Amino acid sequence: MSSAVASKTAAAASGHPPRRRNESRRNQTVAAYALILPFVIVFLAMLVVPLVYSGVLSFFRTQIVGGTVFVGLSNYVQAVTDPLFLGGVGRMGLFLVIQVPIMLIFALFFALALDSGRVRAAKFIRLAIFVPYAVPAVVATLLWGYIYGSNFGPITQVISALGLQAPNLLSSNLVLGSIMNIVTWEFVGYNMIILFSALRSIPTELYDAAQVDGAGQWRIAWSVKIPAIRPAILLTVIFSIIGSFQLFSEPQLLYNLAPNAIGTAFSPNLYAYNLAFINQNINYAAAIAFLLGLVIMIVSYIVQLTAQRREREQGAA
Amino acid sequence: MTTSEIASPVQGQTVERERNHRRRLRPGKERSNILTIAMFACALYFLLPLVWLVISSTKSNTDLFSTFGYWFAHDFNLFNNIADVFSYQGGVFWQWLLNTVFYAGVSAVGAAALAAAAGYAFAKYKFPGGTAIFSGILGAIMVPTTALAIPTYLLFASAHLTNTPLAVILPSLVSPFGVYLMRVYAASAIPDSLIEAARIDGASEFRIFRSVGLRLMAPGIVTVFLFALVATWNNYFLPLIMLSTSNLYPLTVGLAQEQQAAGAGGSAQPLFAIVITGSFISVIPLVIAFLYLQRYWQTGLATGGVKG
Numbered sequence: 091m092s093s094a095v096a097s098k099t100a101a102a103a104s105g106h107p108p109r110r111r112n113e114s115r116r117n118q119t120v121a122a123y124a125l126i127l128p129f130v131i132v133f134l135a136m137l138v139v140p141l142v143y144s145g146v147l148s149f150f151r152t153q154i155v156g157g158t159v160f161v162g163l164s165n166y167v168q169a170v171t172d173p174l175f176l177g178g179v180g181r182m183g184l185f186l187v188i189q190v191p192i193m194l195i196f197a198l199f200f201a202l203a204l205d206s207g208r209v210r211a212a213k214f215i216r217l218a219i220f221v222p223y224a225v226p227a228v229v230a231t232l233l234w235g236y237i238y239g240s241n242f243g244p245i246t247q248v249i250s251a252l253g254l255q256a257p258n259l260l261s262s263n264l265v266l267g268s269i270m271n272i273v274t275w276e277f278v279g280y281n282m283i284i285l286f287s288a289l290r291s292i293p294t295e296l297y298d299a300a301q302v303d304g305a306g307q308w309r310i311a312w313s314v315k316i317p318a319i320r321p322a323i324l325l326t327v328i329f330s331i332i333g334s335f336q337l338f339s340e341p342q343l344l345y346n347l348a349p350n351a352i353g354t355a356f357s358p359n360l361y362a363y364n365l366a367f368i369n370q371n372i373n374y375a376a377a378i379a380f381l382l383g384l385v386i387m388i389v390s391y392i393v394q395l396t397a398q399r400r401e402r403e404q405g406a407a
Numbered sequence: 408m409t410t411s412e413i414a415s416p417v418q419g420q421t422v423e424r425e426r427n428h429r430r431r432l433r434p435g436k437e438r439s440n441i442l443t444i445a446m447f448a449c450a451l452y453f454l455l456p457l458v459w460l461v462i463s464s465t466k467s468n469t470d471l472f473s474t475f476g477y478w479f480a481h482d483f484n485l486f487n488n489i490a491d492v493f494s495y496q497g498g499v500f501w502q503w504l505l506n507t508v509f510y511a512g513v514s515a516v517g518a519a520a521l522a523a524a525a526g527y528a529f530a531k532y533k534f535p536g537g538t539a540i541f542s543g544i545l546g547a548i549m550v551p552t553t554a555l556a557i558p559t560y561l562l563f564a565s566a567h568l569t570n571t572p573l574a575v576i577l578p579s580l581v582s583p584f585g586v587y588l589m590r591v592y593a594a595s596a597i598p599d600s601l602i603e604a605a606r607i608d609g610a611s612e613f614r615i616f617r618s619v620g621l622r623l624m625a626p627g628i629v630t631v632f633l634f635a636l637v638a639t640w641n642n643y644f645l646p647l648i649m650l651s652t653s654n655l656y657p658l659t660v661g662l663a664q665e666q667q668a669a670g671a672g673g674s675a676q677p678l679f680a681i682v683i684t685g686s687f688i689s690v691i692p693l694v695i696a697f698l699y700l701q702r703y704w705q706t707g708l709a710t711g712g713v714k715g
Contacts, residue, residue, distance in 0.1 A: 119532070119535070121528070121532065121616070125532075126525045128525075129524065132577070136580065144555065144558040147558060203446055207438075215450045217701070219449070222457075223637070224690065226643070229662065232666055242471045244477055332549060336551045338643075339644065363644075366560075372557065382551060
């Protein structure tokens, strides 16, 4: 609006005919395309082309007799009945249902607590919670792997010192929980920072009134702050969904410490990696990766739709 | 409102927010002891593993097994361990460290530059196909990057790019979330009137982007840079599949390989101290970068999160 007004006054002031304005329009269009071009080229080359290629690969199969042949959806049919793939997806589903809510509730609680201004040494605490995000997943897994381990892990040391039998945190029963803990440790701080930043940019006027009316901190957090940062919360949910389905580094590295508990198909990504690079079954791996991408997109989409519908319902109410 | 605030409304807004926030924190508003204690207890959970890492990197292999994890051994072995880390296998750790800095640095600068230019264009120009292209990029945020790794590997292999630095850098240049963040940031940080004024002064569109756009987007650009830096620095899957020569590894792949060797058997036991101390060293640069640049996380993310 203001730019249109400005350009009109500019044209009037300088006395130039509209032709000049058309030229400027054209210049702007050229500039816009030139500015997005570098990104779009890399985007096409590194994202769209591989994605399409992955799709193409998944329709073929390399056989000992006959070489690479078109098999239609046969790889997908195999995948949806493959217990290893389904087991991995199920495990990630469980991960999603348990770990993501725990992580995000903690992140939200920390963000609200720090934003309320009632915590002493808030800066130090914020940094302490955020710092694991700087630790690569590889190092985080090594670190926790040793801490869990029975060789010189402090958890075992403490429990044994108390005269109790230490649980094997890397056994097949407990390893999923142990991985959930590693991922939570890594990403609570990251999500907290996103939510905290959103909280900081809520205009205080929004809840000054509530405060005057005598509403408590919990009440303000629940009825003013959380609704105000709903887009940021949704962002963290979507990112967490994408992240958890893609789990790879943690199980891949823990495999060295607990080969039997992890196996080759703990997560779909680990399975696709083993299929492609150990078994050399590229086509089936592509189908698995593609299917995983589809699952992620569907779940993210459902979550987004649900959130939108809820917002609309609340808006109507 | 002063004139400087009119010229730069975003800065004005931030000032106002800061002021509001300070008001929120003014003394007299009671601090909660219970909440503070609870938060310290939680902070402990995040710090304890790192404390263990620091203490353990001062221990020799034998002391690792024979002493309590949360206290120092009799011998202070940190400097020996550091020397071991850097001399192991002919000093390959140096190479890994340099590779990591190089991959992460180049990728982050590239990703931030591409995202800044595209985000600015999407925010400040109306052009045919603009909205459609942006929606396509936004949709790509949901494409799992690891699902792309296998086909990318095959494509790179046929172009003879595997096992080169480019194999790690090129895929890391694409940051759809960065474009989204830059678009939101540019929309709120660069007033249209400023661009219009520059046009009247006869500045070319590129000149305007360089001298007005980039300057006002700087904090947002740093945020995107940091995201890309952390993502590449911490990436494991991509270099793992792309690189096969130890000399090209980044720290993540190198350390993972050492860990495998350390766990392989009794004879390789002395590696534990090297792996632990190496992990400790590899964490230091990013932690320092975080401490220095932490305010940028907030400025950049505040815009992205709120308007999302």
